[in-house]
Amino acid sequence: xxxxxxxxxxxxxxxxxxxxxxxxxxxxxxxxxxxxxxxxxxxxxxxxxxxxxxxxxxxxxxxxxxxxxxxxxxxxxxxxxxxxxxxxxxxxxxxxxxxxxxxxxxxxxxxxxxxxxxxxxxxxxxxxxxxxxxxxxxxxxxxxxxxxxxxxxxxxxxxxxxxxxxxxxxxxxxxxxxxxxxxxxxxxxxxxxxxxxxxxxxxxxxxxxxxxxxxxxxxxxxxxxxxxxxxxxxxxxxxxxxxxxxxxxxxxxxxxxxxxxxxxxxxxxxxxxxxxxxxxxxxxxxxxxxxxxxxxxxxxxxxxxxxxxxxxxxxxx
Ligand SMILES: [Ca+2]
Ligand SMILES: [Ca+2]
Ligand SMILES: [Ca+2]
Ligand SMILES: [Ca+2]
Numbered sequence: 001x002x003x004x005x006x007x008x009x010x011x012x013x014x015x016x017x018x019x020x021x022x023x024x025x026x027x028x029x030x031x032x033x034x035x036x037x038x039x040x041x042x043x044x045x046x047x048x049x050x051x052x053x054x055x056x057x058x059x060x061x062x063x064x065x066x067x068x069x070x071x072x073x074x075x076x077x078x079x080x081x082x083x084x085x086x087x088x089x090x091x092x093x094x095x096x097x098x099x100x101x102x103x104x105x106x107x108x109x110x111x112x113x114x115x116x117x118x119x120x121x122x123x124x125x126x127x128x129x130x131x132x133x134x135x136x137x138x139x140x141x142x143x144x145x146x147x148x149x150x151x152x153x154x155x156x157x158x159x160x161x162x163x164x165x166x167x168x169x170x171x172x173x174x175x176x177x178x179x180x181x182x183x184x185x186x187x188x189x190x191x192x193x194x195x196x197x198x199x200x201x202x203x204x205x206x207x208x209x210x211x212x213x214x215x216x217x218x219x220x221x222x223x224x225x226x227x228x229x230x231x232x233x234x235x236x237x238x239x240x241x242x243x244x245x246x247x248x249x250x251x252x253x254x255x256x257x258x259x260x261x262x263x264x265x266x267x268x269x270x271x272x273x274x275x276x277x278x279x280x281x282x283x284x285x286x287x288x289x290x291x292x293x294x295x296x297x298x299x300x301x302x303x304x305x306x307x308x309x310x311x312x313x314x315x316x317x
Pocket of ligand 2: 230231232233234235236237238239240
């Protein structure tokens, strides 16, 4: 060979046999070579032989959703698409990149974001899909009550019911009555919301409830915000009143909680004598200590004769 002519695809050329050439701009270049010798010339052309990278950086994409997918537009209209919770791109030309998240059923897509990628730098897109609330199919339930179900109380001026979620309470939904069917209407029914999402329904009376045996019934006309009816009977399906039984200053000798002391109290008295637990489960709301007819703080066989006296006198002396 006696001569060489290189063309580098960007207008540059060289006649060196083994030239070193520096490109000034990123791109794909076609390199050609014409070699001369005593017998003529040879020509070789290699298209896209050189890929010159410009200033580059890295892009990472993260999201909170496996089904996530996105589209990134970059300098010169380049488009990157991807999916999943994590993607990465290297050697991306510097410039402005904008991500657009595709919609996913049941979610609010993250907002679009734009970042400037600098040479040697990196940008990180992070998108959070927010789940749309699904329909509420869970009925509200009563979690606890004050006074407690089955308790005897010195004084009751308010009934407090802890309910699992926000509800709409219509008038007449809470009915409080004593053993004679006398209805006690609360002066005020207030709802107090707690940070854990539960609420407390407070029925306050202007004066303490008179002595007696009570039932407080919260009817299943109480609805949550999606119209699911109260599961007051706690059987897991909506509907069913919640019933609370308690007593105020119970009447000694009245073991069946009807406000009177008579022969109907004999069987429950025997039950109370045998087992407090058995009595309280059999007569919820009744006070076990009503069987303490000699007033010594316990229920035992010493109460039998005093109980008989109470029976005879239709009430303990
Ligand atoms: Ca609900
Ligand atoms: Ca139910
Ligand atoms: Ca009775
Ligand atoms: Ca006793």
